[in-house]
Amino acid sequence: MQQENQTRSNKARTDATRSALLKAARHLFSEKGYAETSTPEVVKAAGVTRGALYHHFSDxxxxxxxxxxxxxxxxxxxxxxxxxxxxxxxxxxxxxxxxxxxxxxxxxxxxxxxxxxxxxxxxxxxxxxxxxxxxxxxxxxxxxxxxxxxxxxxxxxxxxxxxxxxxxxxxxxxxxxxxxxxxxxxxxxxxxxxxx
Missing domain, CATH: 1.10.357.10 (Tetracycline Repressor, domain 2)
Structure with a gap:
């Protein structure tokens, strides 16, 4: 039971991180454009680590x-x-x-x-x-x-x-x-x- 709750909790965190990255990136890309948006800006806006970004997306x-x-x-x-x-x-x-x-x-x-x-x-x-x-x-x-x-x-x-x-x-x-x-x-x- 505890293992199942931990797995659900990990999945929820993973989903939340991915969602935060997508939301932050979407906002920046729509406002500034692709060329003017940097990954450090995305990470900062999403409130996650750079490692989290590269866990979900290759670049x-x-x-x-x-x-x-x-x-x-x-x-x-x-x-x-x-x-x-x-x-x-x-x-x-x-x-x-x-x-x-x-x-x-x-x-x-x-x-x-x-x-x-x-x-x-x-x-x-x-x-x-x-x-x-x-x-x-x-x-x-x-x-x-x-x-x-x-x-x-x-x-x-x-x-x-x-x-x-x-x-x-x-x-x-x-x-x-x-x-x-x-x-x-x-x-x-x-x-x-x-x-x-």
């Missing part, structure tokens, strides 16, 4: 990769929650998902991490892998569903997914710089309508 890049992955997962959750909000059909689910994406990307720190520093630090191939593993599949599956239901033209789904993903990213960057989100939603809605 700053590994820590950043974990933050980027978490951000993509959060965006995917937001997209999914919007897309399930009583869509009238498959195309409406895609429109709702686009609203979820832009809502999730209202966080300027997220925009910096995912769309500015992410490609520069991790490279396009790794970001594409993270995107596929977390959120791009939602878009691809939504497009496939709309095509299979006969609600959208049959097009090469992978190419369409790539192009729409790029479109969403550019819209998020423009909105982050002050563009009207409603104008971008109007355009996205028109694009989905043109694909019907």
């Amino acid at each position: 700053k890049l590994d820590l950043f990769r974990a933050i980027v992955t978490e951000e993509y997962q959060k965006v995917a959750e937001e997209i999914t929650s919007f897309a399930k909000a009583d869509p009238t059909d498959a195309v409406d689910a895609l429109r709702q998902g686009s609203r979820g994406f832009l809502k999730a990307m209202e966080d300027r720190g997220r925009v910096r991490i995912m769309l500015l520093d992410g490609p520069a630090v991790l490279g396009r191939a790794e970001l594409d892998r993270i995107d596929r593993d977390t959120s791009a599949d939602a878009l691809r599956l939504g497009l496939e569903g709309a095509m299979q239901a006969g609600q959208m033209k049959t097009l090469p789904v992978q190419a369409l997914t790539v192009q729409l993903s790029a479109l969403f990213d550019r819209a998020a960057l423009a909105i982050s710089d002050g563009d009207d989100p409603n104008a971008h939603l109007e355009v996205l809605d028109a694009i989905f309508e043109s694909l019907a």
Whole structure:
């Protein structure tokens, strides 16, 4: 019994340390950017030792990769929650998902991490892998569903997914710089309508 409690206690401490590191790093990366954030700053902000950082992450890049992955997962959750909000059909689910994406990307720190520093630090191939593993599949599956239901033209789904993903990213960057989100939603809605 005591061994089981100690194991749970150790796991709880380990989880708490990892969580503190991720929270501190996310804040610093979103405020200062990857290049201007140092691991000693992360350790200090998290209130842990340097050894604790390197117990959980091999280096700053590994820590950043974990933050980027978490951000993509959060965006995917937001997209999914919007897309399930009583869509009238498959195309409406895609429109709702686009609203979820832009809502999730209202966080300027997220925009910096995912769309500015992410490609520069991790490279396009790794970001594409993270995107596929977390959120791009939602878009691809939504497009496939709309095509299979006969609600959208049959097009090469992978190419369409790539192009729409790029479109969403550019819209998020423009909105982050002050563009009207409603104008971008109007355009996205028109694009989905043109694909019907």
